[in-house]
Amino acid sequence: MKPKGLAAFVIAFVAAAPIAALAQGATAPNPPLAPLQEPAKTLPAPYADISPQMQAFIAKPLNPDWNDQWKTGAEARAYADKQAAGVVPTIPGMLSRLHVTMTSTSMGGVHVYVLTPADMPPENKDKVLIHVHGGCYVLFPGESGATEGIMMAGFAHYKVISVDYRMPPEAYFPTALDDAVTVYKEVLKTTKPKDVAFFGTSAGGALTLEMVLRARQDGLPLPGAIAPGTPMSDVTKTGDSFYTNEKVDNVLVSRSGFCHAATLIYAKGHDLSDPLLSPVYGDMHGFPPAILTTGTRDLLLSNTVRVHRKLLRSGVPAILEVFEGESHAQYQFDDTVPETREAFTEIGAFFGQYLGH
């Protein structure tokens, strides 16, 4: 079959470019190159082409908990439970606004939420999206992890299975990934791989990429498309925006803050540069078509653009969406924000283009 559209573009690009000559890898130059001294600055809150609702998120002060340095799974869980207690009461309203029903069940022994939109076009009825939530591998247990799945079901009109993967202190690396892949295997019993997509944000974006790497390791067929949102694709603090957006991103704030502490808890001594923890170092040839989402103030802007570039350099159709002024993962904080609807509508349209083929 003659490749079409974006796929044709990528194939033309790959055919034309001497991929081997393109820079890949993370070897620090020796001697090191000179650093740049950036002076202190006042950053006005951006507003152009940004909705007032999103402006309110962008203009928030730095996350007051950014420097929480949890040492154990129990400490992280205590925080996660407190945070979840604030999220869970908002879920009925969200389900109602987005016309989505939520069912708690298990698949292959893994707890999941099945999210079904009231309005599902015929071409979406045989498709399944597997959602892996974010939260630095320790946050958003239970229902509180399902919000992004609800938004996707509601805005993109697909059935979503949101994986309530085990987290510290119950389980550590690679259990989150094991649980997500178990659910994928269960889904494959009734659904063709090309009718399945993986998606998630932050740790969920990393898990999305890790699931593809692990599926290939396990000899499973790959899904039809993926949407890694601002993925924690490199947890070794490598990547320019870990520095340029330090104390600019008001969500993560710092490469050495709570999210890094949480990742160390989850990794439990495992090598952070393992592609199953830092998937930017994985082999991405043959990956499914991908749509990536980030913001200009995102601490993980570089984590995102490096994955985008690596996918293209590996011959994978991949597109990048960057939202003006947004910090880490803000495109999925509130379903009533116009940019949230926009982001999920774009991802849904991308899935509509690639799933089933």
Add this chain to the structure above:
Amino acid sequence: MKPKGLAAFVIAFVAAAPIAALAQGATAPNPPLAPLQEPAKTLPAPYADISPQMQAFIAKPLNPDWNDQWKTGAEARAYADKQAAGVVPTIPGMLSRLHVTMTSTSMGGVHVYVLTPADMPPENKDKVLIHVHGGCYVLFPGESGATEGIMMAGFAHYKVISVDYRMPPEAYFPTALDDAVTVYKEVLKTTKPKDVAFFGTSAGGALTLEMVLRARQDGLPLPGAIAPGTPMSDVTKTGDSFYTNEKVDNVLVSRSGFCHAATLIYAKGHDLSDPLLSPVYGDMHGFPPAILTTGTRDLLLSNTVRVHRKLLRSGVPAILEVFEGESHAQYQFDDTVPETREAFTEIGAFFGQYLGH
């Protein structure tokens, strides 16, 4: 005809999204939102997934001339001539490496360089790319403005016509645009509009967008595709990266530096928010498919992503390429850098997908 590929994605997106509800415009909130105080920081030179050749550009100190505050066209031209004297001697080597021939001629009274690659596939032979160079509307006179055109001809294998538009002190706004549109009209005498693309970087990226706005005003058919590279799409200092990347971008450095001074000279008192100077404020419905290119340290990162988003919100197929660690326009500084070849190869592949349809 059934839309395909990226076009299908965009149409699906547009059909699904309530575009009217999406944020657009540049009305400052009243009262203003709280600014963020960013502390002084040390930024290591990024290296992961970046070629050593590009690392060398990224690790350069701030452009020592960033704060030149030219007041007149003559002052700007004196600087431009000095800079051009450094560029022109590099052109024969570049033409030789890239197997491109350059001919100086005029079209409709406008001076142009015709750039012809030795190797042009049959499907490219009836296509013409019109190049409008960058340089804040005052830099890169004569041959020195043709380098990006040479790279495109050499890497993408199309015939390129590079417009040596008049600049201060000879001529001011909107003469650069007039000259570029004159060349387009001449090209249309022998070439179908869908076989033509416009491209350029910085002021050239803005001119690319302005040419589409002006072509529509003049009742001309629109070209088949455009590639606005890190466009000066908003010269009113609006956009978040004017602040976040201040003194991080080592090329432009500041929203109030030489490039702003140059723009004021070119504008000669004209309203800077006119879409023919700040095209992000133009109506982009019906624009040709577009590929945009920028870098994470680019002072015009926001100028670029705002145009990308506005194109998508206007139903235009548009994709965004963001290079790790690069400052303004560095993807087209040196044809021997792997990322330069990559950027132009991608743009060429995009043109290959859309031209002629």
